[in-house]
Amino acid sequence: MDSAILIGLYIFVLALFAGAELIAKVPPTLHTPLMSGSNAISGIAILGALVVAGESLTLKGNTVVGVLAVAFATVNVVGGYMVTDRMLQMFKKKK
Amino acid sequence: MIEWINFIYLLSAVLFMLGLKKLSSPATARAGNNLSMLGMALAIGATLLSPEITTYRMILVGVGIGAVIGGVSAVRVQMTAMPEMVALFNGCGGAASALVALAEFQAAGNAFTPFSMVTLLLSVIVGALTFTGSVIAFAKLQGLVPSRPVCYPGQQLINALILVATAALGVAVYRDPANTMGFFYLIIAISLVLGVLAVIPIGGADMPVIISLLNSYSGVAVAMTGFALQNNCLIVVGSLVGASGIILTKIMCDAMNRSLANVLFGAFGAGDAAVSGEGAEGGGPQGTVKGYELEDVATVLENSASLIIVPGYGMAAAQAQHAVRELGDILGERGVEVRYAIHPVAGRMPGHMNVLLAEADVSYDVLYAMEDINDEFSETDVVLVIGANDVVNPAAKTNPASPIYGMPVLNVDEARTVVVLKRSMNPGFAGIENELFLKENTMMLFGDAKKSVQGLVATLKG
Numbered sequence: 001m002d003s004a005i006l007i008g009l010y011i012f013v014l015a016l017f018a019g020a021e022l023i024a025k026v027p028p029t030l031h032t033p034l035m036s037g038s039n040a041i042s043g044i045a046i047l048g049a050l051v052v053a054g055e056s057l058t059l060k061g062n063t064v065v066g067v068l069a070v071a072f073a074t075v076n077v078v079g080g081y082m083v084t085d086r087m088l089q090m091f092k093k094k095k
Numbered sequence: 096m097i098e099w100i101n102f103i104y105l106l107s108a109v110l111f112m113l114g115l116k117k118l119s120s121p122a123t124a125r126a127g128n129n130l131s132m133l134g135m136a137l138a139i140g141a142t143l144l145s146p147e148i149t150t151y152r153m154i155l156v157g158v159g160i161g162a163v164i165g166g167v168s169a170v171r172v173q174m175t176a177m178p179e180m181v182a183l184f185n186g187c188g189g190a191a192s193a194l195v196a197l198a199e200f201q202a203a204g205n206a207f208t209p210f211s212m213v214t215l216l217l218s219v220i221v222g223a224l225t226f227t228g229s230v231i232a233f234a235k236l237q238g239l240v241p242s243r244p245v246c247y248p249g250q251q252l253i254n255a256l257i258l259v260a261t262a263a264l265g266v267a268v269y270r271d272p273a274n275t276m277g278f279f280y281l282i283i284a285i286s287l288v289l290g291v292l293a294v295i296p297i298g299g300a301d302m303p304v305i306i307s308l309l310n311s312y313s314g315v316a317v318a319m320t321g322f323a324l325q326n327n328c329l330i331v332v333g334s335l336v337g338a339s340g341i342i343l344t345k346i347m348c349d350a351m352n353r354s355l356a357n358v359l360f361g362a363f364g365a366g367d368a369a370v371s372g373e374g375a376e377g378g379g380p381q382g383t384v385k386g387y388e389l390e391d392v393a394t395v396l397e398n399s400a401s402l403i404i405v406p407g408y409g410m411a412a413a414q415a416q417h418a419v420r421e422l423g424d425i426l427g428e429r430g431v432e433v434r435y436a437i438h439p440v441a442g443r444m445p446g447h448m449n450v451l452l453a454e455a456d457v458s459y460d461v462l463y464a465m466e467d468i469n470d471e472f473s474e475t476d477v478v479l480v481i482g483a484n485d486v487v488n489p490a491a492k493t494n495p496a497s498p499i500y501g502m503p504v505l506n507v508d509e510a511r512t513v514v515v516l517k518r519s520m521n522p523g524f525a526g527i528e529n530e531l532f533l534k535e536n537t538m539m540l541f542g543d544a545k546k547s548v549q550g551l552v553a554t555l556k557g
Contacts, residue, residue, distance in 0.1 A: 004325055005210050011327050012318060015334030018112060023339045025119040028439060028464045031343060031446030034118055035310055036181050037128055038339040041111050041135065042188040042313045044332040047104075047142045048195035048324050052202075053157055054148035062198050067157040069194035074161025075168075076188040077135060082169035083180060084128050087450050090174075091121040094458035 033087045040080025046073035096146055103141035104328035110134030111332060115339075121459050138328055174454040175411045178444035179236040182229045182306050185313050189225025192218050192316035193283065199323055200272070200279060207272055211323045216265045218319035219279075220286045225312040227290030232305055235294070236443055242299030244362035251360060254292055261285050296362045300408075300485070302443045304347045304358045311340020343445050350439035350465075352491075352502040363498075382533030384520065389547070392514050392540050393554040396422075399476035399512075401432040403468065405505055406448045407441045409482015409518065413544035419481060420455040422552050434461050436468045436478075436505050438486035465505060473509040480507060480515045480531075482544045488529045498527055513537045516547045 026034045052066030111134045117127025143151070165184070172180045196218035207215070234240045264282050268275045297305050318333020320326075348355050357363070396402065404423065410416060423433045435457065441448045449462055472478060480487055483505075490497040491504040507513050508531055515532060517539060532539055540547050 002208070005208075005322070008322055008325065008327065008330055011330050012322075012334050015108075015331045016338050019115070019335040019338035020342060022112060022115040022119075022335075023342050026115070027119070027121075028346075028437070028446060029449040029459055029462050030118055030121060030124055031346075032177060032181070032444055032450045033124060033128070033446070034115075034339060035307070035343065035445060036177070036184070037114070037118065037131060038336045039181060039185050039188060039310060039313070041114075041131060041332050042185070042310075042317050042336040043191065044135070044138065044329055045188065045191040045195050045317050045320055047138055047326060047328060048199070048320055049157070049191055050139070050142050050154055051145060051147050052195060052198040053153045054143075054150055057150050059153075062201050063153055065194050065198040065201070067153050069191045069198065070154060070157025071161040071164075072187040072194065073191035074158050075165035076161075076184050076191060077165070078162045079165030079169045079180075079184045079187075081128065081132050081135070082166060083172065083177070083184070085125065086169065087174070087177070087453070088121075088125040088128055090450070090453040090456075091124065091459050092453070092456070093122070093460055094456070 030091070033084050036080055036087065037084040040077055040084060043073045043076030043080060046070060046077060049073050096144070100141045100145055101327065103137050104326070107134040107138040107328055108331040110137070111335060115335065173414075174416075174451055175414055176236075177450060178302060178306060178442070178447060179233045181444060182232040182236065182309065185306070185309055186226045186229025186233070188313040189222045189229065189309075189316050191222075192313070192320045193222025193226065193286075195320050196222065196323060197279075197283065201276075209269070211325075212269050212272060214319045214322035216268065216282070218316050218323060219283055220261060220265075221312050221319065222316035223283050223286035224290035224293065225309055225316055227287045228294045228305075228312070229290075229309050231291050231294040232302060232309065235299060236302060240295070244298045245295040246362050250292075250296060254289070257285060257289055257292070261289070293359070296360070297358065298363050299443070300440075301351075301358050301363055303440050303445055303447075304344055304351075304355070306444050307340050307343035307347055308355070309340070311337045311344060314338070314340055347440055347445060350503060352499075382530065382535075384532055384539055385537070387538045387540055389540070389550045389554050392538060393551050395477060395512055395514065395538065396426060396431070396479070396551065397429060397555060399431055401475045402426060402434070402477045402479060403472065403475050403507075403510070404433065404435045405478060405480045405483050405487060405507055406435065406437065406452070407481065407483025407486060408443060409484075409516075409544050411442055411447065411451055411482075413482065415481060415545035415548050416451040416455040418545050418548040418552060420452070420457050422548050422555075423457065425552060425555050434463055434468065436463050436465065436472075438465050438483070438505055441483055441486055465503065469506050472506040475510045477512045477514060478507040478510040480513065481548070482516065482518075484517075484529055485527060487531055488527065489531055490527070490529070494530075507531065508534060511536065514540060516540050516542070516544050518543060
């Protein structure tokens with residue numbers, strides 16, 4: 001197994017543990033924003049999509065796939081963060 | 096350059112983690128979301144500087160379309176429709192992962208290591224089924240397709256055969272990627288179908304589980320894309336999202352005392368559709384339903400010292416959250432101690448009720464999770480159940496024959512008086528009768544939840 005794969009697996013497993021610790025501390029009252037917020041960051045696939053959409057000056061079949069991927073990922077990122085922010089600003093403590 | 100980009104990805108990953116950490120309290124959560132946004136902006140900015148990108152024209156097209164759709168939906172969506180919205184955004188994330196993997200496969204020809212080939216295939220399969228699965232969840236929540244489980248003979252066998260076929264095609268592509276492009280497209284098509292078939296047999300009341308699970312799938316898809324592209328930022332995020340979805344899935348399953356397999360394959364509530372609609376004739380629990388008028392209920396509420404409000408999906412369906420807050424305020428001003436008890440699976444997604452009550456300006460420190468308030472019902476004067484059913488059914492504690500026996504429920508029956516606002520005597524989503532409605536200390540107030548609560552407010556102001 002080459003070392004890049006191994007490093008990737010290390011990162012994957014350690015991030016799983018870190019994520020589980022962080023998320024276990026989120027109170028039930030914030031579970032919906034947790035979902036929409038983690039949803040927004042899963043739009044990180046946009047990093048791969050940007051490269052595909054922008055790597056060729058001529059329009060190839062792959063460019064179309066790339067543009068579609070960018071559009072889907074952007075819906076996820078922009079929509080996810082905005083809706084999370086909309087919800088979180090409503091959580092207030094009153095006297 | 097590549098090193099710098101990767102360094103910025105590390106910063107982004109740290110910001111995503113800090114963002115999640117700040118979600119541990121409502122007071123810091125919004126700042127956390129901003130940190131997470133900053134992380135995303137940094138990662139995108141760094142990628143745009145990558146030497147592989149030669150033109151921004153098509154990128155702008157994609158970002159423009161996506162930003163408009165995402166932004167407009169995020170601003171317009173009603174809080175009661177949040178489960179559908181989250182499902183749809185989630186599906187978009189799955190689609191994006193699958194498309195990136197598809198592009199990678201088309202571009203690389205046969206230059207694959209076995210590991211990247213496997214991860215690419217997994218990314219396409221999981222991404223595609225997350226997409227259609229989420230779309231079906233959206234359609235069920237919107238009522239575009241029946242929210243009751245859709246079942247047909249041999250359902251599980253067919254799904255299993257499809258899964259085997261997908262695996263076989265995957266092996267064929269793995270062995271000879273250069274000459275099996277057609278198979279690769281076929282895998283995508285089958286995965287899309289599988290997403291539909293996997294979600295249609297799941298009932299509306301089980302949606303909190305399915306939405307959580309689809310959330311974790313989209314994380315898995317991103318992580319697999321990350322492996323295929325050797326992009327560590329995608330791997331970290333995929334892990335975080337995958338972990339988040341799995342933890343929520345487990346919390347939801349535990350809150351229903353059911354295994355994930357039972358939720359996925361049990362078609363819960365499918366067979367009981369014909370349970371009697373009026374009263375409790377036949378072999379059901381004994382007792383009589385006592386319907387009351389607004390004035391009776393208003394008097395009871397006014398004369399109580401402590402009140403616990405238990406909201407359920409019915410409150411969301413009737414958009415009654417603002418009226419409920421008003422009722423709470425009026426009673427609070429008259430010296431009644433008003434608290435809210437929220438069952439983990441109340442509503443259609445984790446935390447659904449909390450968001451609605453927050454929208455209506457209810458202070459988050461009076462919203463109690465089940466385990467924090469369940470011992471207090473016995474010392475409470477009045478419980479007001481608004482559009483909740485199975486989560487307050489005492490049969491879960493007492494009747495081993497009940498389909499929900501063993502499910503943790505709110506102990507509302509222990510309060511001195513229970514007021515239940517309900518549209519009709521139809522059984523809840525799981526199709527199970529509720530003996531709470533027949534108990535001696537239960538007062539039923541029939542009608543639309545919003546109208547009933549508004550009526551109570553008007554009567555109290557009288």
